[in-house]
Each structure stands twice: as structure tokens, then as C-alpha cells.
Amino acid sequence: MTQEETVFQYIKKAIIENRLPPGTRLRELKLAEIFSVKRGLIRKVLTRLTNEKLVDHQQNIGAQVAIPSLKDGQDLFSTRQILEQAVMRILCQKITDIEVRYLQKYLQKEQLAYQQGNHKLSLRWSIDFHKELAKLTGNSVIEEFLIEIINRTPLVILSQLGEDPAHSCVNHEHTEIIEALSRRDSESAVRLMNQHLSHLEKMFSMKPQKATTNLEEVFSE
Amino acid sequence: MTQEETVFQYIKKAIIENRLPPGTRLRELKLAEIFSVKRGLIRKVLTRLTNEKLVDHQQNIGAQVAIPSLKDGQDLFSTRQILEQAVMRILCQKITDIEVRYLQKYLQKEQLAYQQGNHKLSLRWSIDFHKELAKLTGNSVIEEFLIEIINRTPLVILSQLGEDPAHSCVNHEHTEIIEALSRRDSESAVRLMNQHLSHLEKMFSMKPQKATTNLEEVFSE
DNA sequence: TGATGCTTTATTGTTGACAATATTGTAGGC
């Protein structure tokens, strides 16, 4: 992997896993020192992260971890629902038994981590589960867009709730989804996925508004 | 608009309108001369176009207009269908009469251009029609992704058919779609959009394989 | 002729120095 790719993945992961909360200033020189790379490389990485809407960049001012608005979050969730529904339908058509077992392995890792109290790790597996579903469709465009959406989800949640709510997919819902997939029961799979995402969305929209308030939103009228 | 944005839009438009056919080499210095800008700016623009998959960039070799494969095209079309179906459902819920009339204006421009024999212009309005539908949903994420998909469509078609087929949406189908929308008839709107996209996809997959053949695809086994 | 290795040219990639801009700090007047 190239140096640029390495740094890119590092920062991206840190944002997705909420170690860099929304609004964090990302200074080029500082990052360059931390990763022992030139500033130019950091610049390229920040541009890429900006394209994926994980970072917000303002001319002559700099970059910070993005703070998606409430509406951004709502739009993201409805689009995610549309695409993950479609994923369910596609998978019920074409998934193989081997792939079902492959998915179950993800589930086990997620469960194990949860039982061991490692919620961060559990969350990571849980996110990967959704990404794997997208990949198994075999449709590169769905994969591309859905993975981007999934990556934005933690930021969207954290920008509304102040603290990290250890947001996590409910594991037994993942289990039920896999069961529906293994029966190739398209209707159930879609229904279960919808329920599942509604739960996630509900957590996100119940807002004990965050401590560091989004000033733009407050004074938007 | 910034210089960078201007150049970006210029090149992007040229690709979408098939004035820069798939495979065209895009040399940094040459582009810099053409637009009277520094090479650095061209570099940034090419990076952005690469992110949108309109340009393909290879390390140390350079950039060329992307040549999407047959599978890329198929994946693009099925994803486009998923999203435009969803757009129809959303619009039937929330579109206003004013917005319906706004859409009709696009249609008229498209028709006028067609009758005047200006097929290029007609195609442009036709593409914009689909983009407007996406925008009217009010969902920024759908808009973002669907516009990107729509922009990739001409390349995908041209990469399969050798020559520019003056591919164009069938105008009366657009008319029917608007009529269904104005009746808020969700089922019809979805059905009509599906038919409409099938026609487009059919044209794309009937391949009198192009003259400059895609070598990778030929020898892919 | 055609294959091989070397040289030259064309093109992309990187970097450090500088310019432009924004932010912070300070002093003076009221």
C-alpha cells in the first residue's frame, strides 16, 4: 500500500470510529509531523476525505472533521434504507450457502466482542457486516455508494447526540436478517432490514442535543 | 466561480457530451496550455474527475477518459434503476403543481431542440431532466449519487457502442412520466421509469462492438 | 528484417521556498 493510502485509511478509520469527533481541526503541518510525511501528502489525503464528506474543508481556513446537519443525517438514512432494501432483494436472488456461512462468521465475531465487553470492536464488526452485504451483491456501483454511506453514518449519529452513544447495531437483528437470507425470503429480509435501520435512525434522532452546539443550525432562521 | 471549478466543469461537460471519447489521453501540460492555467490546477481537476470515475488515472502514466467495462455499465444501470424508482415514489408523495410545471419546461426545451434537429442540445436537456427529478426529491444524498450516476451514463454507453449513437431519451416517455407524477400515481410512475431506463439499457447492451476494442475484455480469460 | 540494449525525450510526481490569508496578540485611546 502506498504511503498516501496508509495515512488516508488511518485518518478515515479514526473518524469512523469516533476517535476524531465532529469539528476537530485537522492541521496539515501537525498531521504531517504525526505521520512523518510531507505536507503535500496530507493535503491530498484531506482532499479525498473531503470528497467522501468525512471532512469539511474551507478555503484558506482549513479542514475539520465534518459536522453533518440533522437534515444531512435524515437524507443519509433514507438513502441508506433504499439501497439496503435493494441489497436484500438482490441477495435473496443470488446468494450462495457458502456466502451465508461467510456472513455468519462476521456475526460470531461481533457477538464475541460484545460478550467480552469490547463494544468498540463489536461496533467495527457490525459496520463491516453491512459492508459485506453490499459487496456480496457483486454490483460495484452499489458497493461503492453504500460503503460510502455506511462510513458516513457514525459521524451523522455523533453530530446529533453529543457524546459517543456506543451506537451499535442490535446483534440479534443481524441474526434474523441472515436467517431470512438463508431462506431466500425476500419480503422478510427487506422488512427486517427496514426495522433494523429504523432502530438505528431512531437512536440518531432522539437528540439530547450535544454539548458543543451547532451554531449554524441554532441561528439558521 | 473559481478557476479550478471552471476548468473542471469544462472538461467534465466535454466528457459527458462525448466530445472527449473514452480512452482519450489527457496530458497535464497540454491542458494547462489550453486553459492558460498552471499544471498544478490541472492536476487537481484530473484528480476530481478520477474520483467521479469519468477519468482513469494510472500512477506515473497519466490520465485518460475512462473506458467503463460492460459490467461497469450493467452495474451502473441497475443502480440507476433502483434510485430512480425511489425518486418516483418520493416525488409522488411531495411534488407540487409548480414543480410539475417546472419539469414541463424542461420537456419543451428538449422537444424544441429535437424538432430543430439539434440532437446534441436535445440530449443535454434530456439529461438535465433526469437530474432535475433527483434534485426535486430534496434529498441531498440521493441527488449527489444519482447525478454522479447520470453523468457516468453517456461514457458507459459510448464505451460499448463504438460511435456516438446520438443516444437520447425517448421524449414521449418523459412526457408520460410527468403525467404520472402530476396524477401522483406512484405505481405508474415507477413502471414508466423502469420501461424508460430499460430502453436506454437495451440500446447500450446491443453491441456492434466498437472499433477500438477493449483489449482487457477480449483477453479476460 | 527483427530483436536487444542504450540514449534521448516526454510526461508525471515531489518538494521546499515563498505568497496570500486568517488568526491571535498587543498597545493606545477613550
Added chain:
DNA sequence: GCCTACAATATTGTCAACAATAAAGCATCA
């Protein structure tokens, strides 16, 4: 104290020179 203006600092943006790489041209030999 607090506002303003100005100076100092920090940060981002740009560029021209150079390095690295790939492509093209050319000569040599079988």
C-alpha cells in the same frame, strides 16, 4: 474595561525547479 488599529504569528495556497518514471527513437548485431 473595552473598542479599534496595527503588528506578529500561524496556517493554508501556489509555483517553479528538480527527481523519477515511462515512452520513443536509434544504433547495433544476428
